[in-house]
Amino acid sequence: MAVIEVCDLVKQYKGAKTPSVDGISFTVDKGDFFAFLGPNGAGKTTTISILTTTLAKTSGEVRIAGFDVGRQARHVREKIGIIFQKPSLDPQLTAEENIRFHACLYGMCGYRPTFKLMPTAYRNKVMELAELVGIEDALFKPIKKLSGGMQRKLEIIRSLIHTPEVLFLDEPTQGLDAVSRRSLWDYINETRKALGTTVFLTTHYIDEAESVDKVCIINQGSIVACCAPDELRRTVDFDPTPRVCLPSLEDAYVRFLGKAAAQAKEGDAA
Amino acid sequence: MTEKPVLVRKDSRTFRELNTVVTVMARDITLLFKSPGTLVISLAMPLVMMGMIGGNLMQNMAGGLGFDFGGFMLVGMLVNMLFMMVSMNMTSLVDDHEIDFNQEMLVSPVSRYSLVIGKILGATFGAIVSMAGTLIVGLSLAPAPPFAPQGRPCVRSRLCPPARVRLGGGSGTFFVK
Numbered sequence: 182m183a184v185i186e187v188c189d190l191v192k193q194y195k196g197a198k199t200p201s202v203d204g205i206s207f208t209v210d211k212g213d214f215f216a217f218l219g220p221n222g223a224g225k226t227t228t229i230s231i232l233t234t235t236l237a238k239t240s241g242e243v244r245i246a247g248f249d250v251g252r253q254a255r256h257v258r259e260k261i262g263i264i265f266q267k268p269s270l271d272p273q274l275t276a277e278e279n280i281r282f283h284a285c286l287y288g289m290c291g292y293r294p295t296f297k298l299m300p301t302a303y304r305n306k307v308m309e310l311a312e313l314v315g316i317e318d319a320l321f322k323p324i325k326k327l328s329g330g331m332q333r334k335l336e337i338i339r340s341l342i343h344t345p346e347v348l349f350l351d352e353p354t355q356g357l358d359a360v361s362r363r364s365l366w367d368y369i370n371e372t373r374k375a376l377g378t379t380v381f382l383t384t385h386y387i388d389e390a391e392s393v394d395k396v397c398i399i400n401q402g403s404i405v406a407c408c409a410p411d412e413l414r415r416t417v418d419f420d421p422t423p424r425v426c427l428p429s430l431e432d433a434y435v436r437f438l439g440k441a442a443a444q445a446k447e448g449d450a451a
Numbered sequence: 452m453t454e455k456p457v458l459v460r461k462d463s464r465t466f467r468e469l470n471t472v473v474t475v476m477a478r479d480i481t482l483l484f485k486s487p488g489t490l491v492i493s494l495a496m497p498l499v500m501m502g503m504i505g506g507n508l509m510q511n512m513a514g515g516l517g518f519d520f521g522g523f524m525l526v527g528m529l530v531n532m533l534f535m536m537v538s539m540n541m542t543s544l545v546d547d548h549e550i551d552f553n554q555e556m557l558v559s560p561v562s563r564y565s566l567v568i569g570k571i572l573g574a575t576f577g578a579i580v581s582m583a584g585t586l587i588v589g590l591s592l593a594p595a596p597p598f599a600p601q602g603r604p605c606v607r608s609r610l611c612p613p614a615r616v617r618l619g620g621g622s623g624t625f626f627v628k
Contacts, residue, residue, distance in 0.1 A: 233558055258560035259460075269551040273482055285474040286559040288460050288467040292474045294481075343460065 183378050184347055185209035185232065191242035192227050200239065201227045203402035209348075209379060209395065216390035217383045219399035224268070225383045228399070229351050232381070233263050246346050257288070262340035262378075263349045268332050276316065277334050279324060280307055280342060287343040296321070310338040314368055330361025334368065341372060347379045354386060359431050360438050362386075365411040471565040472572065475556070479543070479573025483580065493536070493581035497528050526584070530583045540574035 186208050193200035201226040209215040219225050230236035231243060234254040243249070248256040270279050277296050281303075290303045311317040314334040319327055327335065333353060338390045340348060350369070356364045367390065373380055382390065388411070390396055397407040406413060461467060483489060505524040547553040556566050 235554070235558060255560050258558055261558075263558055265551060265554055267551050269555040271478070271482075271552050272550060273485055274478070278478075280476060282474060283555065283559075285470055286556065286561055288462075288470065289562075290461075291466070291470055292477055294477065433493065 182211050183208040183318065183400075184211045184213075184246055185215075185381065186242070186244040187228075188234070188242040190228070190231065190243055191239045192224075192231060192236070193239045199402070201402055202231070203322060204241070205399065205402070207397050207402045207404065207407050209347075212377045212379055213394040214371075214373060214380045214392070215382065216393040216396045217381065217399065218387065218390060218396060221385075223399045224402045225399060226351060227385055229349055229381070233261060233349055234258055260346045261344075261349060262345035262347070264333075264336050264340055264351065264353045266351045266355060268329075268336060270324045270336065270339075273323065274329065275321050275323055276331075277307060277320045279335065280339050280397060283339045284342050289343055306342060307338070310341065313371070315337055315364075328361075330357055330365070333357060333361065333365055335370075337365070337368065339376075341376070344376060345378065346382060348373075349382060350382045350384075352384055353382070354384065354389065359435050362389075363435060460547070468562055468565045471559075471561040472569040475566055475569025476573040476576065479540070479570065480576050482543075483577050489577075490537070490580065493532065496535075497532065497585040500528050500531070528585045529582055532585045533578050536578040536581050537574065540570075540577060543574075544570070566584040 182263075187339060188206050189204050190202055190206070203257060205224075205228065210330055217225055217228065227236065228376050231238045231250065232245065234250050238251065242253075245257045246260040248260065250257050271282070274282070279385040281292070281296070281299065284290055290300045293299045296304065296307075307320070308317065311320050314337065316327075316331055316334055316338075319331055319335075337353075344444050348369075353369075354365060357365065369380065369435050370392075372378065382393070384390060392412060395408065396413055398405050398413075406416075461470075505528075508524070544553075547556075557563075
């Protein structure tokens with residue numbers, strides 16, 4: 182069953198000679214991990230903005246979880262969670278205050294001035310998610326004191342607190358180091374499997390899209406390919422010569438950092 | 452065995468809109484208390500204006516004309532403080548835009564009006580705090596009760612300008628949004 186349905190979507194900005202998105206159509210099934218790839222200026226962010234109701238379309242039809250994004254924007258917003266390209270956290274509030282603000286805006290609970298006064302269900306959920314991501318120690322620290330990776334993890338907690346049906350990730354790992362990137366993906370995969378959330382991803386790191394269920398490639402506003410990654414790989418000429426598969430530099434980098442962290446932990450314990 | 456409470460979405464539309472107003476307002480109030488500098492300035496400014504500038508003005512002008520400017524200074528300060536607070540809150544909207552926090556608000560399933568009303572109420576709270584500071588300083592420095600009837604503007608005419616500034620600021624918030 183399709184949870185995202187896009188049919189002949191067109192978006193032309195005022196004064197632009199050509200449309201940024203030119204009649205694209207695709208569907209995403211419930212629970213799928215969907216990657217929307219393309220070079221800079223291809224129309225990825227425009228499409229995601231229309232899908233998340235922050236930008237009006239010129240023509241075409243877009244339905245999220247059965248609701249029309251133009252006529253039933255409020256219903257669509259209830260069903261989705263978004264992680265924007267740039268972090269959208271209030272740096273002056275603490276991590277928990279940012280989550281509380283979001284939970285209250287999504288009607289999950291009534292506002293209370295402190296965490297202790299919030300309903301037990303909210304407190305349990307926040308602690309559970311924070312432990313899962315490993316930021317329980319930083320929960321009551323101001324955002325400006327958290328690293329980029331921690332801020333991203335916090336955004337994930339925030340976007341999942343209202344258990345959305347579809348999670349939009351607009352280049353979520355931009356500016357993150359390799360270790361944070363990996364742990365973030367581990368967490369997203371875990372929650373996707375646990376909650377059955379449909380994930381719509383846009384990224385410039387193609388390796389992040391290796392494990393997705395469906396890939397859609399957009400270029401100059403038009404879709405050039407939309408199928409499963411294996412199907413896409415089969416279109417490339419294959420050289421059957423066996424090769425030694427060396428670990429990537431990123432693998433080595435992550436391993437060394439992991440080793441150093443383990444040694445530091447042992448040192449602290451001793 | 453007791454069941455673990457589960458976090459579920461509230462269905463009442465009225466509850467959710469009111470909750471949004473309170474949440475947005477509470478955020479502005481939290482931010483106000485998290486920046487003690489703003490509070491200190493709002494209390495120190497009237498002291499500087501009324502005590503130093505106003506004091507000199509009153510001494511020089513009152514001597515020659517035989518007229519007490521204390522009451523006028525207080526109203527002027529009230530209006531000035533309110534105007535400053537409204538300007539600061541308009542700037543906070545721009546700040547929200549810069550840190551992309553308004554995106555978070557705009558994609559939430561609530562009415563835009565609730566967000567704006569919450570923002571106005573939050574700004575009003577800040578203005579009231581600063582006005583209280585001005586009033587305390589002004590009343591303690593004034594040689595006679597500033598709202599005394601003889602030959603001075605009535606209370607309503609003194610309080611109308613601050614109210615208008617507040618209203619103007621609030622309306623401005625709609626345009627910035």
